[in-house]
Amino acid sequence: MFSNLSRYRAVPEEVVADVRGEAAVAAGLRPLPEAPAVLTHVIKAGDRLDQLAFAYYGQPLQYWRICDANPDYLSPLALLGREPLITTFFPVSEPRTGPPWGRTLQLLADTVGVVDVVVVDELGPPRNTALLVKHNQLDVDAEGIAEVIGAVGFTVGIPAERTRVGASIFIPAAAEPAARGGGS
DSSP, X not given: OOOTTSTTTTSOEEEEEOTTSOEEEEEXXXXXXXXXXXXXXXXXXXXXXXXXXXXXXXXXXXXXXXXHTXXXXXXXXXXXXXXXXXXXXXXXXXXXXXXXXXXXXXXXXXXXXXXXXXXXXXXXXXXXXXXXXXEETTTOOHHHHHHHHHHTTOEEOOOEEEOOTTOEEEEEOOOOGXXXXXXX
């Protein structure tokens, strides 16, 4: 069913029911293998997993080895900080009438795509207040969130996306020469 170069080649096949209830052969679950890191890679803007796999293994289709070595990230896009779910930092200035936190948090909670909001309040001169908003950028962008925050009276500064640029990921050892090559 799978190529000798595939990461699924050793996964046992199972008989399962398809959408019509008929028997179909499918690959079973692939347990996450041990993938001890040999080194780390600092993420740069524009990094792609296939390019990293080519740089470290000479084979772009071996990107899954890097994914296996970083199991804290549920998707390859998350590993490099390119998944739809992002966190954006919104500096805010409170209105003179006092901060409308309750209304702001409720409006953000009601906004499609907003997953979580954290108020960051640093006392001391100058007082810095901000909102960290985790959101699905496919549903709502930073501009839309800034409009919601501004609609209740806050002055919103320039939003800044929290990215993984500069963060490290693990790079496991290359495969044995016989297993190097393509496959998925």
